[in-house]
Amino acid sequence: MAVANTAVKIPLETPVVEKRVRNRAATEQAILDAAKRLLAEEGFQNFGINAVARGAGCDKQLIYRYYGGLDGLVEAIGTDLGSWVKDRIPDDTGGMFLLTYGDLMERLSLLFLDALRADPLMRRIVAWEVSESSEQVRRLSEARSKALAGWIERMRGSLVPPKGVDAQAVNAMIFAAIQHIVLASAVSDQCAGLALKNGKDWEKAATALKRIVRGVYG
Amino acid sequence: MAVANTAVKIPLETPVVEKRVRNRAATEQAILDAAKRLLAEEGFQNFGINAVARGAGCDKQLIYRYYGGLDGLVEAIGTDLGSWVKDRIPDDTGGMFLLTYGDLMERLSLLFLDALRADPLMRRIVAWEVSESSEQVRRLSEARSKALAGWIERMRGSLVPPKGVDAQAVNAMIFAAIQHIVLASAVSDQCAGLALKNGKDWEKAATALKRIVRGVYG
């Protein structure tokens, strides 16, 4: 009686196999997509080999084979980042004439603010950058800042900052402010007592940002 | 021959017991200290029951008993935060006369910058705040912002911001910039292309900060 019912093979599933084709390129892409999606949606906390493999619907072994592990996969994300930025932040002046450095920085600030707000993956990467100091994240950070610097340089044209202002330092401050405020808003809908929920709140933030830029650059 | 050597009790350690006295208050304090130390030095990534217990040199069970788990412990850290801030950020004007709102904000900004730079625990908490959205971190965040707001209010005195400027929004931007730049520096010695290693670098950052504040508030 206590018999063979223990380890039965159950081929009940009709063999209507789900057309799981053999296609390395597609699988690599699926892994990369899953990694980006996971990072964007869940953050770097639960970001690991197992989670990515689950998300991609394949075995984790393939991640080792095709990317050499998580590090390689993260690096692939970094490589992707350049084009990513290009797709998401406009490269023209939006039909405006940027006459002064102040015009430029105001527009750049607002563009960057909106772009970061709209891009969860970027936000997660920025948060990662200020939370962990590993080789993985260093690579990502480098790719990101390079893409960003390239964009700024492209937009700058021949405009030059006013004399007597350390534009690099000031701009770093401004971009830091944008990044932090967007990160904070994504987590708690506010930053330093300033609400950041609806469009009206963001209007106020944008106005403050403009005021700061104009205060420095005129 | 193949005898009792298997499960021998080895009381080789000279019974010079390390005076592990029974003292609940002291143990609680040791746990709290270990938690703060661990959070400050290792960050929130590897922050867990086991790590804290190891750091405190006691069994994790005591953390459950005395604090009701990690959540309670984190809350205790939050409670500690008020006094913590008071100890670390001066409450007077440093012998200066703050005549205008601009004077005030300039001084507050620089004080906050230095305080955050000098306080690894605070930095870790801020990084935590922008990385994870849990109840734990929400509590911490609340405690921190409350302590900070109280400090600002104390310093403000009767000074009022100039008309026509949304001081709350602008100040949020300024504090966001400070927080982000300090976080970034602690991890990668730079932020948005601006080096942040030696004192000279920080001089530049401080100057930029002052310029921004003065640009807005005069």
Added chain:
DNA sequence: CTTGTTATTCACCGCTCGGTGACAATTGGA
């Protein structure tokens, strides 16, 4: 010395993690 209380430790559970070696299935030439 006994007894009860309190502080502290210990042993164990189930689970997930990153990582690896071996196996099965599919493909594309010789």
Added chain:
DNA sequence: TCCAATTGTCACCGAGCGGTGAATAACAAG
């Protein structure tokens, strides 16, 4: 047709995690 490489799957490992129930050691009072 058979072979070898490529693609994908599976089972398993050791380690660490958070969490819990029960044993143990130190103390205070009677």
